[in-house]
Amino acid sequence: MKVHVDMNLCQAHGECVFAAPDVFELHDDDSLTWVEEVGEDRRAAVEQAAQVCPMMAIRLEG
Numbered sequence: 709m710k711v712h713v714d715m716n717l718c719q720a721h722g723e724c725v726f727a728a729p730d731v732f733e734l735h736d737d738d739s740l741t742w743v744e745e746v747g748e749d750r751r752a753a754v755e756q757a758a759q760v761c762p763m764m765a766i767r768l769e770g
């Protein structure tokens with residue numbers, strides 16, 4: 709599945725990092741990077757991240 713983050717919405721709260729630390733990474737300058745294509749084994753964690761994002765910035769595809 710593909711992971712999209714709308715960086716116009718993201719406010720670097722970091723909740724996604726707690727939910728899926730091997731997919732999302734928040735840096736010292738508040739920039740967020742993430743794995744754009746994840747396997748089925750990460751689906752639950754990434755769906756959890758999308759749910760807890762207070763800005764609803766994470767969109768999953770596939």
Ligand code: SF4
Nearest residue numbers: 718719721722724761
């Ligand atoms: S939880 Fe949402 S707002 Fe916070 S860093 Fe992740 S994508 Fe950005």
